[in-house]
Amino acid sequence: MTNNTDSMPSSQNPDSRSAYRGxxxxxxxxxxxxxxxxxxxxxxxxxxxxxxxxxxxxxxxxxxxxxxxxxxxxxxxxxxxxxxxxxxxxxxxxxxxxxxxxxxASSTLLVLPMFVFMGLMLWHSGITKKLYAAARVLFFWLPGGLAATTNIAGAGLGAVSGSTIGSTYALGRIAIAEMLEAGYDRRLAVGSVLSAGTIAQLIPPSIMLVIYAGFAEVPVGPQLVAGTIPGIILTIAYVLSVVAIALLLPHWAGKDGRRREAEHKPALSRIQKLRIVSEAWPVPALILIIFAGMGGGYLTVTECGAVGAVGAALYCLAVQGGRRFSISLIDTCKGTLSAVGSVMFLIIGAAIFSRLLAVTGAAQWLSAEMQVISDNPVLFFFMLVILYLVIGTFMDAIAMMLLTVPLLLPIVVNAGYDPIWFGVFVVLMAEIGLLTPPVGMLVFIGHGMVQNPEINMGQKISLPDVFTGAMIFVPLALVVVVLIGLFPSIVTWLPSLAAQ
Structure with a gap:
């Protein structure tokens, strides 16, 4: 009798048995x-x-x-x-x-390809490294300075990219290796990068806020501006959590990191620090264009996007020169078409599904059933939080928003909430969903990224490590959610100023 070794993995090979079971x-x-x-x-x-x-x-x-x-x-x-x-x-x-x-053909979504183009073009220009270096010079004095720097750089990068995944990739390739080399715990190093990525969709220009504005039929300018203060508060919350970890668990936050860096890198002079900070000038310049243009009424949102896209292209041309720029331009155009096409396909699919929900009467039935709950604002708010936490554990952020907004927006408005406030709430909850198990898209992206030896610095970083690092920051994000629920003016104040 012969053994059929091809039909069943050998009992002597645990990896083969595990792969077979998988x-x-x-x-x-x-x-x-x-x-x-x-x-x-x-x-x-x-x-x-x-x-x-x-x-x-x-x-x-x-x-x-x-x-x-x-x-x-x-x-x-x-x-x-x-x-x-x-x-x-x-x-x-x-x-x-x-x-x-x-x-x-929605005019609200016209700005979407411009923002995507601007973010990709700036990424090709190498602005991510310059922004991270500038934030490091300015904030390295904080306890857990590198992790705090990562979150602050994430806010700045979000202001020019509007892409969670793009910001996470860009920061992760720079920051994780830096933190591991400085002695940071692998969970804090990865978690601070993933949390920094979630800031991108709140700080304008936010792709998801643009999509929400188009789907909910609200003005895109005020909707973009509305995410600013919550985005800043979320950044501060993440930084404070890093500082707390550094003080309570110093071995997590590179206790010997500054000594190690002093041994390998000479101290920078004031002129060198000023030069490093000044090289990140495109970020504050674009932020100024967006806020002054929209807030001051000088430019429409579409015009802001066009100016930002042209400015990013000119900056990339100045940095790279003609030959490299032509390659970057082609890659950026391809990336823009791919990203916008994917989003449009989602929007069209969601609209068809929403048509079915309207025809079946499910939307009206849900509205009637939830009307009783909406009479109690506190209960209604926490029900929304729990609902989005559950949905976010297994659903893509944009799909979750497109599926739920047509159903819930009329109910939320009837409960007394501003639709612009609801847009910021939905985006924030969707970003939290990117960090929570079992799906946690950003977690899996982060796990795949840290398998690169150039990033993990020879350390083995498992999927549970990445989930643990991400979950460190989720409670602080939920605190921000509760804060904007208790004080909706945090969201609506800036848009109201812009409307005056």
């Missing part, structure tokens, strides 16, 4: 989700209540997402099937032909 579990989930998708599709054709069709559509959507289908396509397919089975072929054709044009 593949088996993966196949099991694929089979389960496929069955769920088939059952949900079948239920659409059954004689069931209109409102229940919305639940079936949600089940089909999540099953398709679990099978790896693009989120926008999953929403569009489940919405389209529901519309067809409920009101027929012609309304479906009308929805599929009109929705893409109506959503993509």
């Amino acid at each position: 593949r088996l579990q993966g196949m099991t989930w694929i089979i389960i989700l496929s069955i769920v998708a088939i059952l949900a599709s079948s239920l659409f054709f059954a004689d069931i209540q209109r409102e229940f069709r919305a639940v079936v559509a949600l089940g089909l959507m999540f099953a398709l997402m679990g099978l790896g289908v693009n989120v926008g396509l999953a929403m569009a397919v489940s919405g389209a099937i529901g519309i067809y089975t409920l009101i027929g072929y012609r309304p479906l054709v009308s929805t599929l032909t009109q929705t893409p044009i109506a959503q993509s």
Whole structure:
């Protein structure tokens, strides 16, 4: 009798057994989700209540997402099937032909490609390193200085990129290795980078706030400005948490880091420090253009985006020269088309799914059921927080916003909240969801990044380490959420000034 070594992993090889179990579990989930998708599709054709069709559509959507289908396509397919089975072929054709044009032609979203182009062009120019170096010179004196510097640099980078993932990648490649070399605990080093990335969507120009403004039909200028103060408060909260860790657990925050740096790097003179800080001038310049232009009424939001995009391109040209700039320009245009196309696809899919929710009456039913709760502002607010915390554990940030805003915005407005306040709240909760298990998109991005030997400095950084580092900062972010819930004027004050 011969042993069939190909059919079953050897008992002497634990890694092979683990990989085999992983593949088996993966196949099991694929089979389960496929069955769920088939059952949900079948239920659409059954004689069931209109409102229940919305639940079936949600089940089909999540099953398709679990099978790896693009989120926008999953929403569009489940919405389209529901519309067809409920009101027929012609309304479906009308929805599929009109929705893409109506959503993509929104004037509110016109600024989106400009902000994306500006952020990518500045990234190619190397501004991230200059910004981090400037923040390090200015704030290294703080306890846990490198981790605090990372969060402050994240706020500055968010002001020119508007991209959470982009900011996380850019900062992570610089800051994590610096902190590990200085003796920082791996959890604090990674966690401070991931938390810094979440600031980007609050500090204008925020891509998610632009998307919300287009979907909720609110003015994009005031909506962008509204995220400023919460973004600053969130940055301060993160910095204070780093300082507290450095004081309470000095071995986590590179207790010997300054001594090590003094041994390897000579002290900088005042002129050298001034030069390093001054090299980051494009960041405050663009911030000034955006705030002075929109706040002073000199420029529209679209004009601010155009000026920022042209300014970023000219700066990159001056830094790189003609040949390198042409390569950066091509890469930036490709990245802009890819990013904006992905977002538009999500928006179109969400609009089709929202059409189904309106047709089924699920939105009206939910509004009526929640109206009782909305009479109690405190209970209603904390219900919203819990709802978004739960959704954020398994759903993409933009998809979560696009799926929930059409349902909840009328209820929130009836409860007495400003729609601009709700936009900042939703974006902040979506950013928190990027850090929380089991999905935590930023956590998995961070884990993949620290597998690079040039970043991890020879240390083994596991997925639990990355989750622990991220969760250090979540309680402080929730404190900021509660703060803007108790004092909504934190969000609405700046937009009200701009409107005067």
